[in-house]
Structure formats: structure tokens, C-alpha cells
Amino acid sequence: MDLELMINSFPKLLSAAVITLKLLSVSLIIGLLIGLFFAILRLNKSLFINRFAYGYSYVFRGTPLLVQIFIIYFGLGQIEYLRSTVLWVILKEPYWCAIIAFALNTGAYTSEILRSAFQTITPGIIEAGKSLGISNKVIFYKIQIPIAIRQSLPAYGNEIILMMKGTSLASTVTIMDLTGVAKYIISTTFKPIEVFIVAGGIYLFMTFIIHNVIKFLEKKYSFN
Amino acid sequence: MNIFKKTIFSVLLSLLVMGNVNADKIRIGTEGAYPPWNSKNEAGKLIGFEVELAYTLCRYIGQQCVIVEQDWDGMIPALIMRKFDAIMAGMSITAERQKAISFSQGYADEVASLAVMKGSSLEGLDTSAGINLTKPNAAAKKDLKTLTAALAGKTVCVQTATIHQNFLDSGDVGKVNVRTYKTQDEVNLDLASGRCDAALAAAVAFSDYAEKSGKPVVLTGPTFSGGAFGNGVGVGIRKDDTELLKKFNAAINKARKNGDISRIATKWFGFDASM
Numbered sequence: 231m232d233l234e235l236m237i238n239s240f241p242k243l244l245s246a247a248v249i250t251l252k253l254l255s256v257s258l259i260i261g262l263l264i265g266l267f268f269a270i271l272r273l274n275k276s277l278f279i280n281r282f283a284y285g286y287s288y289v290f291r292g293t294p295l296l297v298q299i300f301i302i303y304f305g306l307g308q309i310e311y312l313r314s315t316v317l318w319v320i321l322k323e324p325y326w327c328a329i330i331a332f333a334l335n336t337g338a339y340t341s342e343i344l345r346s347a348f349q350t351i352t353p354g355i356i357e358a359g360k361s362l363g364i365s366n367k368v369i370f371y372k373i374q375i376p377i378a379i380r381q382s383l384p385a386y387g388n389e390i391i392l393m394m395k396g397t398s399l400a401s402t403v404t405i406m407d408l409t410g411v412a413k414y415i416i417s418t419t420f421k422p423i424e425v426f427i428v429a430g431g432i433y434l435f436m437t438f439i440i441h442n443v444i445k446f447l448e449k450k451y452s453f454n
Numbered sequence: 455m456n457i458f459k460k461t462i463f464s465v466l467l468s469l470l471v472m473g474n475v476n477a478d479k480i481r482i483g484t485e486g487a488y489p490p491w492n493s494k495n496e497a498g499k500l501i502g503f504e505v506e507l508a509y510t511l512c513r514y515i516g517q518q519c520v521i522v523e524q525d526w527d528g529m530i531p532a533l534i535m536r537k538f539d540a541i542m543a544g545m546s547i548t549a550e551r552q553k554a555i556s557f558s559q560g561y562a563d564e565v566a567s568l569a570v571m572k573g574s575s576l577e578g579l580d581t582s583a584g585i586n587l588t589k590p591n592a593a594a595k596k597d598l599k600t601l602t603a604a605l606a607g608k609t610v611c612v613q614t615a616t617i618h619q620n621f622l623d624s625g626d627v628g629k630v631n632v633r634t635y636k637t638q639d640e641v642n643l644d645l646a647s648g649r650c651d652a653a654l655a656a657a658v659a660f661s662d663y664a665e666k667s668g669k670p671v672v673l674t675g676p677t678f679s680g681g682a683f684g685n686g687v688g689v690g691i692r693k694d695d696t697e698l699l700k701k702f703n704a705a706i707n708k709a710r711k712n713g714d715i716s717r718i719a720t721k722w723f724g725f726d727a728s729m
Contacts, residue, residue: 304640307647314679322649324633382486404611404633404644410616412529420530 246411257332265340290338303327303403328400346382387444481538483524491544492721493709504542514705541690546685558702559687566678567657572670587681602628611650616655621682
């Protein structure tokens with residue numbers, strides 16, 4: 231064990247963890263919006279809209295995240311026509327390719343989490359709102375959405391942690407996130423165990439924080 | 455039940471025997487993704503200059519060899535962790551790597567070069583044909599200055615943990631935006647897509663890609679050797695394995711004398727890259 235290497239690589243890895251958190255937070259925000267949109271589509275009575283939303287979540291939950299990143303980064307980069315369009319400004323950047331892949335992936339899972347949360351709301355609650363003369367729109371925003379968010383907190387907390395670990399795949403498309411910098415240090419020191427232990431420790435610490443924030447929120451918004 | 459026990463026993467026994475058979479074989483690690491040095495054919499079989507040379511060297515050593523595939527970025531750690539006994543993977547002999555492992559004498563010369571897509575502003579740089587960075591002369595220093603100016607703010611792509619990455623990190627060509635990839639294939643893809651302004655690797659890696667893909671990849675600037683680029687490609691061996699190092703050095707001497715290295719190099723590179 232090369233303790234000196236572990237100590238020396240710690241600050242470099244810590245500053246790389248900032249990139250990891252950036253990737254995570256941006257994709258979670260976009261993913262939550264996508265997820266909410268598709269969850270609402272899933273509740274739609276039209277079979278076509280329903281199937282479309284289901285198809286999206288089926289494809290993105292049914293394929294590995296690594297494959298999705300590779301298709302978006304290397305795959306789309308091969309299409310010559312795309313390179314002459316405005317889209318290339320975004321797709322040229324590894325950072326945005328990773329964000330797109332992560333957001334679409336977490337969006338698919340989030341849509342399923344929110345859908346099932348919406349469906350657990352008993353009709354009685356909605357009827358109670360109606361009997362008080364509250365409009366359908368207000369019922370949706372003020373009653374259904376808050377309940378659904380509370381219901382989905384435990385599952386969504388898991389999704390955040392899974393996604394945080396998933397961001398390590400960004401290093402496969404040249405992004406210098408926590409895993410990327412760890413690999414870089416290994417490429418010049420040839421000591422993977424030491425460096426990956428430090429990197430793993432930082433990931434674990436981030437999980438610890440996320441886990442506790444979710445636990446706190448669950449308590450705060452508990453129904454009891 | 456008796457049959458069941460017998461089956462288990464025979465499976466375990468055969469595993470034991472297989473383990474013993476492998477014990478006196480030399481295991482050689484290669485990447486299988488750096489043509490023409492080493493790559494895989496359509497059937498997934500390892501081929502290339504170093505695969506053929508490895509079998510030749512093992513014949514001179516008088517021991518059987520198994521060639522083991524290993525991702526490039528884990529090559530040296532895998533050797534140290536005894537996943538195999540020797541590296542033959544287009545690995546240049548550099549001072550940095552020699553801190554971790556030993557090398558046999560060089561068996562082939564790798565010449566590095568920048569590559570760009572045809573029509574790039576970096577095409578046809580005004581430099582000499584080749585520079586040696588071990589003791590850079592006036593012409594080499596002038597070329598490095600030319601490159602520093604030309605590459606300022608550009609994105610240059612390399613495979614991770616390579617001499618090419620080391621060179622760009624050394625600052626000899628100023629501050630360039632270095633992007634690292636797991637394999638040379640991925641470097642080639644992003645060079646062609648335009649995400650990289652230029653790429654740096656073995657010159658033969660680019661000509662091989664241009665030939666196979668039909669993409670207009672052209673070499674530019676001088677070819678590089680010496681300094682961060684090391685002194686030829688050798689067999690990487692664990693530091694404590696001096697016995698095997700001696701065997702490989704002797705085998706390389708014999709293979710060179712008999713013209714085997716030249717012959718195999720000419721077959722795979724189209725020119726004699728042996729040393």
C-alpha cells in the first residue's frame with residue numbers, strides 16, 4: 231500500500247468529485263422534468279400516448295446506460311448530416327452527450343417511480359377535493375403532485391444514488407470526473423488499488439450524504 | 455448420487471491438471487486493439503506483428519506461450535498482479551514505466567505522429583520530417599515552437615496511459631486540450647467526427663485506420679522519437695523476474711540475427727520496423 235500516493239491523489243480526486251456532482255445534479259434536474267412529463271403521459275387515457283410513454287421508459291430501462299452513452303456519443307457522431315446541423319454544437323461536447331444520456335436514463339426510471347406514486351393515491355382523496363368544489367387542475371397541482379412526491383421519495387432516493395454511481399461512465403467519453411481522474415492518476419502511477427480505494431471512499435461519502443438528506447426529507451414530509 | 459460425485463471429482467481433477475499445464479507456459483499480455491501491432495480478426499482471434507513475434511520468441515526460448523488479452527489501461531497493473539508474465543503490446547520503453555517494470559531490449563521502433571482530417575488548418579505544418587527529443591537539436595526546438603503555436607487551444611486526442619499522452623502532458627508543445635480515450639479505435643472515431651482537432655499516436659495506427667476505413671486521415675508535423683516517446687518497443691517484465699528477462703533478451707538476439715523480426719515486421723507494417 232502506497233499511503234503517500236493515496237494522500238497525494240486525494241485533493242485531485244476531490245476536485246474531480248465536483249464534476250461528478252455537477253453531472254449528477256444537472257441530469258437529475260432535467261431527468262425529473264422528463265420523468266414528470268412522461269408520468270403524466272402514462273396516466274393519459276389515450277392508448278397511443280400511453281404506449282408512447284411506456285415505450286420510452288421500456289427502451290431506456292431495458293438497455294445498459296453504457297450502451298446509451300456510446301450510442302449518443304460515438305453513434306450520433308458518425309452521422310455526417312448531424313455534424314452540419316446546429317445540434318452538433320451540443321453533441322460535439324462530451325459533457326452534454328453525457329448529460330443527455332444520463333437525463334434520458336434517469337427520466338425513464340423517474341417516470342415509472344412517479345407513475346406508481348400517482349396510482350397509489352386513493353380516489354377518495356380526489357373526490358374529497360371535488361366535493362369541496364376545487365377545480366381538477368388545482369387538485370392535480372395541490373393534492374396529487376405533493377402526495378405523489380412524498381410517496382416516491384424512498385424510491386427516488388435510490389434512483390439518485392444509482393445515478394450518482396452511473397455518472398462514473400462519463401469517464402468512458404473522455405470526461406474527467408472522479409473515475410476519469412482516478413484512471414488518469416493510475417495511468418502514470420500504475421497503482422490501481424490505492425487510487426480506486428480513495429475514489430471509492432469519496433463515492434461512498436457522497437452516497438452517505440444523499441442517503442441522509444433523503445431520510446431527513448422523508449421524516450419531514452411524513453404523513454404521521 | 456455416486457455418478458454425481460464422480461462427475462464433480464473428475465471436473466475438479468481436470469481443473470487441477472489444466473492449472474498445472476498452464477503453469478509452465480509463459481503468459482504474454484497484449485491489447486488486441488492496436489493494429490498492426492496487435493489486433494483481432496473477425497473470428498476474434500488475436501493477430502498482428504507482436505502476436506506472431508511472441509510465438510517466434512517462445513520457440514527460441516523453448517517454452518510454450520499463451521497470449522492473454524488485456525485492456526491497455528490495465529496492462530502494467532495486470533503484469534504486476536501476475537495475471538500474465540510479459541507484455542508485448544506496442545509498449546515503448548520509457549523512464550516512467552521503468553519505475554514500475556523492467557523491459558527487454560527493444561525489438562521494434564515505434565514512430566509517433568500527429569494526424570488530422572484532410573482540409574484541416576493543421577495540415578501541412580512547416581516542420582522537419584522527424585525530430586528526436588532525447589537531445590533536441592536546434593531544428594527540433596524550432597519544430598516544437600511551431601507546434602506550440604499551431605496547437606494552442608486545440609483539442610488533441612490520445613489513448614490513455616500512452617507515451618503520446620505523456621508527451622502532451624510534458625508541456626513541450628505548450629498548453630493543449632488533451633482528451634484521453636480507452637482505445638485507439640475511439641481516438642480514430644472522434645478524429646473522424648471532428649471532435650478532435652488532431653490526434654497523436656503511432657504513425658502506422660493512423661495509416662492502418664485510413665486504409666481500412668477510407669476516411670481522409672493525413673499525418674502532419676514531424677514524426678517523434680526519443681524523450682517522452684521512449685526508446686523503441688520492448689517486452690515488459692516484472693522487476694523480480696530476472697530469469698525471464700534474460701530468456702527474452704537472448705531470444706530477441708537470436709530472432710534478430712536470423713532475420714525473423716525484420717521478416718515479421720515487414721509482413722505487418724509494410725516496412726522494416728525492427729530494431
